[in-house]
Amino acid sequence: MNPTLVSLRSRDFASSASQPGLGGILPGYGYFDDNSWGYGFEVKGEKSPHWSGSLTSTSTYGHFGASGTFLWCDPSLSLCVGLLTDRPFDSFAKVQWPALSKAIIQSLR
Structure with a gap:
């Protein structure tokens, strides 16, 4: 994450939940009561299972x-x-990613 390509302010804006607690569907994973998105990225938050895996933090975005x-x-x-x-997104991603x-x-580590 260093060096940076965008300012920290821009990164934080794009990766912080813009509507915390807003429910919605994460494609391939289903409905979550808190399906947070920033202004640009999906925010992991408490979603589980999640495509970034179990070892990433709640602040993960992508x-x-x-x-x-x-x-x-x-x-x-x-x-x-x-x-x-x-390879088009399908069930392989839920296992392999x-x-x-x-x-x-x-x-x-």
Whole structure:
């Protein structure tokens, strides 16, 4: 997360929950009572299961798409992880993405 490409103010604005407590659907995962989004990124918060895995903090933010790609950043770990694929998002992601995230985090401990 260092060096930065955007100001910390812009990052915080894009990654802080803009409507805390607003329920909604996280594609592929279903309904959450608090489906927080910032002005740009989905915010993990208390969502479980979550596509960034169980070892990322509640302050994790990111985005994933139908093309099977993702990017998440966890300020508490000072870590961002991105994955580019050519496999459309489907059930593989619910298994493989958290496993990949876990392996990366564990390798850095």
